[in-house]
Amino acid sequence: MRLARIASPDGVAFVSITDGENGPVAAEIAEHPFGTPTFTGRSWPLADVRLLAPILASKVICIGKNYAAHAAEMGGEAPADPVIFIKPNTSIVGPEVPIVRPPSSERVDFEGELAIVIGRPCKDVKAAQANDVILGFTVANDVTARDQQAIDGQWTRAKGYDTFCPLGPWIETDFDPADVELRTELDGEVRQRSRTSLMLHDIGKIVEWISGVMTLLPGDVILTGTPEGIGPMIAGQRVSVTVEGLGTLSNPVVDKP
Numbered sequence: 327m328r329l330a331r332i333a334s335p336d337g338v339a340f341v342s343i344t345d346g347e348n349g350p351v352a353a354e355i356a357e358h359p360f361g362t363p364t365f366t367g368r369s370w371p372l373a374d375v376r377l378l379a380p381i382l383a384s385k386v387i388c389i390g391k392n393y394a395a396h397a398a399e400m401g402g403e404a405p406a407d408p409v410i411f412i413k414p415n416t417s418i419v420g421p422e423v424p425i426v427r428p429p430s431s432e433r434v435d436f437e438g439e440l441a442i443v444i445g446r447p448c449k450d451v452k453a454a455q456a457n458d459v460i461l462g463f464t465v466a467n468d469v470t471a472r473d474q475q476a477i478d479g480q481w482t483r484a485k486g487y488d489t490f491c492p493l494g495p496w497i498e499t500d501f502d503p504a505d506v507e508l509r510t511e512l513d514g515e516v517r518q519r520s521r522t523s524l525m526l527h528d529i530g531k532i533v534e535w536i537s538g539v540m541t542l543l544p545g546d547v548i549l550t551g552t553p554e555g556i557g558p559m560i561a562g563q564r565v566s567v568t569v570e571g572l573g574t575l576s577n578p579v580v581d582k583p
């Protein structure tokens with residue numbers, strides 16, 4: 327099932343996107359998309375609604391250096407165990423919402439990533455049981471003020487600005503993340519192209535590691551790391567992250583006025 331959140335003429339709603347006779351249709355879900363959703367019976371042509379970030383997370387947990395080639399371009403080797411950090415949930419925005427570059431940073435980078443969306447409260451999940459707690463997968467951009475990441479020595483400011491966590495366009499619940507292409511384009515030019523099979527820690531290991539530290543709640547989002555090819559964005563550009571078989575997340579870039 328393809329789950330999304332939309333702004334409809336009547337407000338905000340969770341929907342399931344399906345193919346209709348005249349193109350994709352957004353069918354309204356009653357309440358929330360966890361468990362087995364029920365439907366209100368209302369629907370809209372997808373073209374008539376605006377997609378929002380597909381989920382409201384209590385937290386966004388990220389894996390650093392989960393692709394060896396990215397660790398190398400950052401000037402080191404990937405650590406043996408996953409390195410995790412948190413982006414505040416206020417950094418989340420949806421498709422087409424501008425990424426706002428703060429005036430305090432000289433270099434704001436894209437990091438295209440596959441994201442896990444958690445489906446139920448959980449703690450101490452074994453890797454083999456990870457699928458039981460995952461609602462689905464979406465596309466993310468782990469936007470980073472690269473200069474501030476180096477200056478601060480820890481990453482809260484560099485990773486935490488409002489708009490620094492675009493998510494979307496939807497959550498795919500029936501999706502095999504083991505070996506799909508991940509691609510980031512800047513103004514249509516391919517800048518990152520890799521495969522999820524090159525992750526150093528796979529989805530099961532990531533869920534086990536993080537849930538061994540903290541309780542995960544429905545809607546929590548885990549960014550699984552970026553491959554090589556990261557680079558800066560400037561105002562007026564457009565960044566698009568595509569995960570094969572899942573979708574494309576596209577956002578324009580602006581400077582904070």
Ligand code: MG
Pocket residue numbers: 388389390437439468549551552
């Ligand atoms: Mg990242």
